[in-house]
Amino acid sequence: MASLFVTGMSHRTAPLEVREQLALEEDKVRQILGDLSGRGLLTEVMILSTCNRVEVYGVAEVPGEARSAAFSLLGAQRGLRLPDLEALLYTRTEEDAVLHVFRVAASLDSMVLGEPQILGQVKDAFALAQSSSTVGPLLHTLMTQAFNVAKKVRTETEIGRLAVSVSFAAVELARKIFGSLEGKSVLLVGAGEMGELAARHLVDQGSLPVYVTNRTRSRAEELARALAGTAVPFDQLDASMESVDIVITSTAAPEPIIRAAEVQRAMHARRSRPLFFIDIAVPRNVEAAVNGLPNVFCYDVDDLRGVVESNLRERQREAQRAEALVQREVERFAERLKDLEVVPTIVSLREKLEAVRRAEVDRALARLPNADAETRRIIEALSEAIINKVLHAPTVKLRDSSRQGHGPRWIELISELFGLRGGGKPERRE
Amino acid sequence: MNAVLFDVALTAYIVAAISAVGSLFGRREQLSRFTLLLTQAGWICHTCAILARGVELHRLPILTLAEVVSVVIWAAVLFELWVERHSEIRVLGAFVLPVVLALGLGLPTGLRSLAFEPQTQSGWVVVHVSLLLVGLAALILNFGGALMYLLQDRQLKAKHPGAIYYRLPSLEALDRLTLTTLAVAFPFLTVGLALGMVSAGHGWGNRLLFDPLALFSIVMWLVYAAMLSGRALGHWRGRRAAYFAIAGFFALLLTLGAGVLFQGRHGS
Numbered sequence: 001m002a003s004l005f006v007t008g009m010s011h012r013t014a015p016l017e018v019r020e021q022l023a024l025e026e027d028k029v030r031q032i033l034g035d036l037s038g039r040g041l042l043t044e045v046m047i048l049s050t051c052n053r054v055e056v057y058g059v060a061e062v063p064g065e066a067r068s069a070a071f072s073l074l075g076a077q078r079g080l081r082l083p084d085l086e087a088l089l090y091t092r093t094e095e096d097a098v099l100h101v102f103r104v105a106a107s108l109d110s111m112v113l114g115e116p117q118i119l120g121q122v123k124d125a126f127a128l129a130q131s132s133s134t135v136g137p138l139l140h141t142l143m144t145q146a147f148n149v150a151k152k153v154r155t156e157t158e159i160g161r162l163a164v165s166v167s168f169a170a171v172e173l174a175r176k177i178f179g180s181l182e183g184k185s186v187l188l189v190g191a192g193e194m195g196e197l198a199a200r201h202l203v204d205q206g207s208l209p210v211y212v213t214n215r216t217r218s219r220a221e222e223l224a225r226a227l228a229g230t231a232v233p234f235d236q237l238d239a240s241m242e243s244v245d246i247v248i249t250s251t252a253a254p255e256p257i258i259r260a261a262e263v264q265r266a267m268h269a270r271r272s273r274p275l276f277f278i279d280i281a282v283p284r285n286v287e288a289a290v291n292g293l294p295n296v297f298c299y300d301v302d303d304l305r306g307v308v309e310s311n312l313r314e315r316q317r318e319a320q321r322a323e324a325l326v327q328r329e330v331e332r333f334a335e336r337l338k339d340l341e342v343v344p345t346i347v348s349l350r351e352k353l354e355a356v357r358r359a360e361v362d363r364a365l366a367r368l369p370n371a372d373a374e375t376r377r378i379i380e381a382l383s384e385a386i387i388n389k390v391l392h393a394p395t396v397k398l399r400d401s402s403r404q405g406h407g408p409r410w411i412e413l414i415s416e417l418f419g420l421r422g423g424g425k426p427e428r429r430e
Numbered sequence: 431m432n433a434v435l436f437d438v439a440l441t442a443y444i445v446a447a448i449s450a451v452g453s454l455f456g457r458r459e460q461l462s463r464f465t466l467l468l469t470q471a472g473w474i475c476h477t478c479a480i481l482a483r484g485v486e487l488h489r490l491p492i493l494t495l496a497e498v499v500s501v502v503i504w505a506a507v508l509f510e511l512w513v514e515r516h517s518e519i520r521v522l523g524a525f526v527l528p529v530v531l532a533l534g535l536g537l538p539t540g541l542r543s544l545a546f547e548p549q550t551q552s553g554w555v556v557v558h559v560s561l562l563l564v565g566l567a568a569l570i571l572n573f574g575g576a577l578m579y580l581l582q583d584r585q586l587k588a589k590h591p592g593a594i595y596y597r598l599p600s601l602e603a604l605d606r607l608t609l610t611t612l613a614v615a616f617p618f619l620t621v622g623l624a625l626g627m628v629s630a631g632h633g634w635g636n637r638l639l640f641d642p643l644a645l646f647s648i649v650m651w652l653v654y655a656a657m658l659s660g661r662a663l664g665h666w667r668g669r670r671a672a673y674f675a676i677a678g679f680f681a682l683l684l685t686l687g688a689g690v691l692f693q694g695r696h697g698s
Contacts, residue, residue, distance in 0.1 A: 156459065158596070176586060176595070179518075179602035271664035274601065291587060295668040303589040310591045
């Protein structure tokens, strides 16, 4: 009986030097997929190859052989020998394989917990295998379910919702202060790279108007062009604070350029509308006392890092909920898999009995030329009732036994007993 | 019958309040759903209790102080459910339900005694009370919103986001909640109090001045009037507005307290 397996290496088992060599381009992967399925070791196969993991998902009689074949082919692309790779590989089969695939797709096995790219990469790998015709019913069912589970994890937990980079943490804080960022504007002071990045993230949230100021006028204009914003003379910094909502500072000034007194004046002019300072400069550009003013919030780089850390802890807590969710889905899927195993036998058993019934009913009716419609209907119904009653016990027995892990034995037994051809595969009838 | 129904409703509110506060820290979807269900169930029981009282007494059940408070918290829970459904403010229950309980726990005795009968059933009094009901219910939400605002403001200032930071909505949303509830409450409060004065002026003459509840309600009105004009002029938003909302709510509690403690013309 062919079984589902996962084999490969990830950031948990293999160093970057090896992973980066095995991160292959599409054409190579396609070629290997073709080679592998040509050898007859695997009935279904797909390859996931990203910079953090190289994994083969497949269905094979002997997963061990399939694994050796797959990784000697993969390694050969970069001159790596199988024995060197063996130690880095893990293999999971059946339910453990399902769990692994679900966890990978849901980003629970990612380096950055909950990062969103992995799902797209898994989908691409699946599409590539589909276009290479190496996907069969089992992988198809598995992957479709994996995508559903990943989506469920994303919507039912907050695992992917919290920022894990400093610049996105700034955007998130802005949202906690202003709600929707629509109608808000940004002032970028200084030309530091981090500042520009944070400004860009903010602007991307809803094409917020952005103003740029710098001691060097030409630099401000240059940056304003890059951000599709407006350059503002440096001496108008204080006046600008009256109208914008978010101020990002990243100048190389040795001491604060924004003082609490000026901010207080600006707040008066703003009628106390909230003002958010993102101070990415080191040393800091905004006086610490600014954060003490009502409706003013000031975060420096360390504060933002602190928020990122809290977010990561929060993601971990959410991950525990996600793990429980995935576990439930695996159990449900395992039931389905086992049902899947006995379905062909049940179908062919039914077809077999139906063929017998049809033939016998036709013969009987041929001998009753004067039978009226009512009689014919009764004969049909009677014969159908008989085969349904006969089928009931073996169908239930098959399903139960497969759920208890004895599926193959019963499939064989019933196929023998009822003379089903092809060991449980549906009979082809013309 | 109405007292039993009210007890059931109150019990549901108690459990819902505990569960709401729990889900504020615990981040459990099931707990939030449970809270919502219980609140809804409690509210339906409460509705039945009010109707049953009206039927049993053959009059509008908003004429004694206990009855009024009961209907105020009934309306507050209704508003809370509405806001939670129609905005991003999902955890409002954790702040409104405890207030509802604080007001509601003293009620059963008042509701059970059927002996005290209201002095008047005039149409004006009914309108006076109904308008105030809506205003007071909105002010309970105003208070809840202000509490949430101050908590979130502290979280953002302290820069150490905790569970509450993740669960509470944005400051902007909370500020909008306090402003909207105030803007809704104030006209009801103003007209309601004015009607009360006019009808009391007719009935009581200058004895109005010696009714503690009436006096305190004027103080409360002044606080809210100051707050609304401060906001309208622009400067009182955010934290300051939240402080005022809390001050206003204490004036409101004192007003109700005065109605209970001192035997003025409003009775208890």
